[in-house]
Amino acid sequence: MQGIRTVFQEERNMRAHVVFGLMAILVAFLLRVSVLELLWIFLAVFLVWIVEIINTIFENVVDMVTDFHFHPIGKKIKDMAAGAVLVTSLFSAIVGAIIFLPKIIKLFL
Numbered sequence: 001m002q003g004i005r006t007v008f009q010e011e012r013n014m015r016a017h018v019v020f021g022l023m024a025i026l027v028a029f030l031l032r033v034s035v036l037e038l039l040w041i042f043l044a045v046f047l048v049w050i051v052e053i054i055n056t057i058f059e060n061v062v063d064m065v066t067d068f069h070f071h072p073i074g075k076k077i078k079d080m081a082a083g084a085v086l087v088t089s090l091f092s093a094i095v096g097a098i099i100f101l102p103k104i105i106k107l108f109l
Contacts, residue, residue, distance in 0.1 A: 007056050013085075014052050021045035024096055031103045041099060044092035051088040055081040 007014050028041045058081035062074040 007053050011052070011056050014056070017048050017052050021049060027100065031100065033099060033103070037099045040095050044095040048085070048088050048092050051085050055085045
């Protein structure tokens with residue numbers, strides 16, 4: 001629990017991911033999505049959270065090893081880890097669009 005607490009307290013992006021993830025789950029319940037759709041939403045949300053935690057781990061290890069000095073390999077590692085978060089976030093956005101957009105459009109028609 002301490003690790004989760006630490007990443008939540010120290011990483012602004014993690015707090016944003018948690019807020020948006022919880023909002024997606026709330027909207028899913030409000031729109032009464034199917035159980036299968038809800039599982040996809042939970043998968044997408046938790047994947048973003050997990051990958052953000054792993055990204056934070058990589059950032060901290062690189063900083064520890066380089067003693068906070070720039071190193072080109074350290075930069076590559078951080079960029080790749082951040083890229084993993086971006087790809088996972090895009091996956092989550094696609095899942096959300098597939099599930100939510102038809103339901104939201106239906107509300108207005």
